[in-house]
Amino acid sequence: MNEETNNMETTEHYAQITSLPNEIIVMILKNIKIRDIMNFGATCKQFNDIVLSDNCLWKEKMYEVLPKNIYEIIEQNGDGNWYNEAKRFYIVTKNISAELKNMSPKFYWQTGSLTLLNIRAYFKEATQDSFSFYYVINFLQHAIEPNLKCAEVSYYLKEYNLTDAYYAKIVVGHLMHTFLTLKWVQAHIKNELTPSFVLNFFLQWIDTRRMYWDEDMNRLLDGLADQVESMFPNNMYAADKESWKIRDKLAAGLLSEDQVLGAISDVIYNQHSIKIAPGAGMETLDVVRVFREKRYMNLISAAATYHAVARRCGVHCELIVFPNHLYLEKRGPLGHPKDTLRIDLHNGTLGPVRRCPYSTSTGSKFRFKPDEFLQYIVSAFLMSSGPVKNAASDNATFLLDFLGNNPDEDNPYRNFLPHLLQIDYVSDHPRPLNIKYIHDDYLRIIKKLVNLNRGPPRFSRVPAVKEHEPAVKFAVGMVVYHKLFMYACVIRAWDRSCAAQWHLRSEFKNLQYGLNQPFYSVIALDNSSRYVPQENLMTTQLITRPEHLEENLGREFCDFDGFCYIPVAEKNDEYPTDEPIRQMHRERARVIELE
Structure with missing residues (x-):
């Protein structure tokens, strides 16, 4: 009798679940994680049909786990099948988690640092399709910064682990750097290596835990230029030309470049109360953060910001970089010395150009050189960091290796620059390069770069087991x-x-x-x-x-x-x-x- 009762209760319970309307089941599914929804769909054909057929459910779940700008990119460039996209995200997350947990057993005994070939499994996952590269990086960044964890990532990592973070920093660094080498060469060929681009590129390379979006930088610079525009309303100069910009007024002779530069200085140094600090740390070089949080700014970031705003307003400024100093000049149409002014980056005031004590030239013959500016930023950053050895200082060294084509076998980016310049991939692949959505053409190039340098051989050291003796008072980890x-x-x-x-x-x-x-x-x-x-x-x-x-x-x-x-x-x-x-x-x- 008891056995029959139990069978009846089980049957009745199962019938109640399957008899629920699909709409109610979907409402329940919206409150659980992606992995649990997929497991639920695998229990029977009815539930599988519900899970597969409701595209809105998967669209909503992906909106929950992805940053808004990534979600919008997928919405614009994806095929509209949100179930497939969620499944791809789920599989990538699961595989990367398993690989990350296995890093210590695989590489603890290895001599030397990790090579690109050591982490091919991550590149394999990241280059499967246009969105996977970002998925892998996003997961690893969450592993590094526990406060960023979303529900899906937290499930696989279980809890914050220092060893997970240690290997995640190395892997995400190599992934980001490989992508950024493409970005640098493409911008170089297209002549887009402006000071603001170079500065943000440095931040992206050094601090791979965060995404220093170019869009955020450009949005800030556009906003500053708009503030300058507002200081010269059209009704004061040409009422019948409502759409005129500052550059139009300059061309028409209604404004002088000195007036525009004065307005730029007022916006940056007075309205935003920007002050200059001597240190070149991340907090003073991050222009977006400086303006958002009213922090101190370094001369490097001040020069890049001022140059970018002036350029947007139609004024030609030149950022000149020497190994031990830099300065910003306003250049006239013909580069005549009389038309040239030096901009004091400490306060934005304009003054006459004096001969540079580090140069034998008497005229304004110098031009901005992106490579030299980037090396200057790296040097200033390392000087501010002092003897501290961490992921940021390691990344700075890698950046110098990439730029200088360090022939050392231990340089993971050896030959990247000449190889990319040689293949001239921009002319063959004119599409924009964006980490949010990487086209297959670029993914193929990244796969080749991973195998370009094999590096020196790595060996496994034999563990020397040390058992305590009475004389040894302390232990490792204390x-x-x-x-x-x-x-x-x-x-x-x-x-x-x-x-x-x-x-x-x-x-x-x-x-x-x-x-x-x-x-x-x-x-x-x-x-x-x-x-x-x-x-x-x-x-x-x-x-x-x-x-x-x-x-x-x-x-x-x-x-x-x-x-x-x-x-x-x-x-x-x-x-x-x-x-x-x-x-x-x-x-x-x-x-x-x-x-």
Whole structure:
């Protein structure tokens, strides 16, 4: 009797689900994730028909998971089948997640940095069709920045993982850089390498965690030009010419270029209260962010902004770059010295041109050179960064390698520039190049670039298993403190005694316990790597998570538990007995805290 009752209840329950109107089922599906909708459609033919037939459902789900501008591009250029697009997004996301989780087991033991060939699986996914390149980059950017996670990405990543972020930064960097090499060459051939383009290109190359959209930059610059236009209304100059722009008034002699430049200076420096800062960090070079948040601006970004607005208003300015300085000049129609003015980028005032002390030329013969400007930005950025070693500084080095065609085998972009210039792909493929929607022609070029440089051979190192001895007091992942130089640091490795290559270091000659004591490889808070004897280290009661170090720790540690960093599985294989030491110090810290 019980068995019959259970069967009846099961049958009745199933009948109730299948008897729901399709409209009600679709309303339910709108509140669950893409992966769950597809799994639901796989349960039976009826549900599969519902899932496949409702294009509006998939259009709405894709609107939820994609940025608005990407959604609009797909709407304009896609085939209208939103189910297929959602399925493509779902498969790409799933495959990239699996590949990302497998990076540490595959490459932890590899010597040297990751090559383009190491990450061919990502390029394979990214070059399947016109939208997949952006899907892959979008997923990896969410893996790097947990605050950006959407529901679909969060499901696959489960939780923020330092190792996921570490490898995601490397991969998204190579994907973005390969795309940007095409973009640079196309703009070079089309003579579109303006100062504002070059500056935004630098931001896109250096900070691959974000999308520095060209549209945002152009929208800002157009807005500034419109503000300048509003300062010279048509009814003051030519009432019967309502559609006249500033350039028309200049041509008609109703305005002078000096008046226009004065208005540009007023808009930038007075109306927007822009101030100049000496540092060339991301916060002062990001023009869009500077104007949106009223931040300080660097001379580089001020020059690019001023030049772009003047150009939109019909005034010819020339940005001149030397290795150690730059300046902006207003050039007359014939380049005559009398028509040339120097623009003070600190405040926008106009003054006479003085002879440049770094040049033997007496006239205005210099012209803007995009390559030199880009190298100047990189140099200023690295100088502002100081000794800090992170993804941004690595990307800056890659950029110099690309521009200079560094012949070193370890240069991932070696030969990219001459190869792209040689094939002259712009004349064969005049279509616009946009990461939101990459045409098949460009995807084929990217596939070739990935295989252009094989790079030096990579080898797998043999793990040296280190088991604790009583003399070794600390463990990998612990945050400790240097007694003499008073800095905090994270332990990355240890030796039972001083490694041979350090024996002659002068600072180790007067150690109390000599060289026959444990030594630790650490990373200090200033991102420098150091080798420290145990007698100079101590535990610290006030442990603050050094988040700025995690770009360099992610390869070895996957998380921070409030006391120390948790090693990845491969690191644990190297130091299999370190966890009890970490746990002992955790317990001591708790006791001290309670006291």
